[in-house]
Amino acid sequence: MLKNKKISIIGTGNMGEALLSGLISSESSYPKNIICTDIRENRLTSIQEKYGVATTTDNIKAIEPSEIIIYAVKPQIIASVLKETASCLDMSKLVISIAAGVPLAAIESCLNKKLRLIRVMPNIAAFVKESASVVAAGGEATEEDIKLSLDIFNSMGKSIFLKENILMDAITGLSGSGPAYIFLIVEALADAGVKVGLSREDALFLSSQTVLGAAKLLLETKEHPGRLKDMVTSPGGTAIAGIHTLEKGGLRTTLINAVEVATKRSKELGEIMIKNFSNE
Ligand SMILES: NC(=O)c1ccc[n+]([C@@H]2O[C@H](COP(=O)([O-])OP(=O)(O)OC[C@H]3O[C@@H](n4cnc5c(N)ncnc54)[C@H](OP(=O)(O)O)[C@@H]3O)[C@@H](O)[C@H]2O)c1
Numbered sequence: 001m002l003k004n005k006k007i008s009i010i011g012t013g014n015m016g017e018a019l020l021s022g023l024i025s026s027e028s029s030y031p032k033n034i035i036c037t038d039i040r041e042n043r044l045t046s047i048q049e050k051y052g053v054a055t056t057t058d059n060i061k062a063i064e065p066s067e068i069i070i071y072a073v074k075p076q077i078i079a080s081v082l083k084e085t086a087s088c089l090d091m092s093k094l095v096i097s098i099a100a101g102v103p104l105a106a107i108e109s110c111l112n113k114k115l116r117l118i119r120v121m122p123n124i125a126a127f128v129k130e131s132a133s134v135v136a137a138g139g140e141a142t143e144e145d146i147k148l149s150l151d152i153f154n155s156m157g158k159s160i161f162l163k164e165n166i167l168m169d170a171i172t173g174l175s176g177s178g179p180a181y182i183f184l185i186v187e188a189l190a191d192a193g194v195k196v197g198l199s200r201e202d203a204l205f206l207s208s209q210t211v212l213g214a215a216k217l218l219l220e221t222k223e224h225p226g227r228l229k230d231m232v233t234s235p236g237g238t239a240i241a242g243i244h245t246l247e248k249g250g251l252r253t254t255l256i257n258a259v260e261v262a263t264k265r266s267k268e269l270g271e272i273m274i275k276n277f278s279n280e
Helices: 014-025 041-051 059-063 075-088 104-111 124-128 143-154 165-176 178-195 200-221 225-231 238-248 251-279
Strands: 007-010 034-037 054-056 068-071 094-097 116-121 131-137 157-161
Touching: 007 014, 007 059, 014 034, 014 041, 014 124, 034 041, 034 059, 041 054, 054 059, 059 075, 068 075, 068 143, 075 104, 075 251, 094 104, 094 143, 104 116, 104 251, 116 143, 116 165, 124 131, 131 143, 131 165, 143 157, 165 178, 165 251, 178 200, 200 225, 238 251
Parallel strands: 007 034, 007 068, 034 054, 068 094, 094 116, 131 157
Antiparallel strands: 116 131
């Protein structure tokens, strides 16, 4: 059970803190069971004061007594942090990486030993506990490891398990990068509101709340988006006139192309990383 497990978070920056906050506020874990690391002492002091967890700048000291290790450092440095801590990793520990674009194969080639490995692709909405996260497992991870990982990432949003490791690039292209597409859409809608006479503040609020409301409606009713679209397009009305323009502008094709190209880019970056990691 997650609540009784000793967890260490290696790198308590933005995502590490989002994870910590989710685990504690959802009561999925006790502060006494969590130890956080970072290279910045002042960062750790504020984390300790805010959440009541143990902290240290010594990654090995944090990992040794822990059963679950979550690597939340930047992809550029994860190889060196893994190498630094490799001596205290073994099959008794569940090792989770959230580093964007770093394939399990890269971690395996860097550590070169059997480990219960899990890779998770969360997104930036973790900060408001609304991340769409995907959990993928390495060959040695057990059903229990997958369940524990889902419990951890459900504390900062909603997550699903993906059997196919290989689809992680598609996840990166869709939900990992997705918030950026939506920010662009919201900003464009706000610009549109300003163009038709609204204040910037009102236009931005209305476009953001509209995206939130539409997403909530989809998730709560589980209706097909096409059916919900039909419900708001009355004959000869305003919404269908707007949709006609969006279709002429190729909105659907543009979004499909964006996800496809981001997926391809994620794959390319992953391949570069596998090469670099094995040379580290
Ligand atoms: N942010 C997102 O939206 C997002 C989404 C999906 C996945 N991710 C992944 O989540 C991971 C963390 O991202 P982030 O945005 O939270 O980055 P971040 O804010 O930079 O957090 C990483 C933390 O680790 C610290 N650190 C650096 N070297 C360390 C070491 N040797 N040992 C322990 N801690 C160390 C950093 O300190 P310094 O700042 O002083 O270097 C920083 O406080 C990344 O791999 C990223 O790809 C992030």
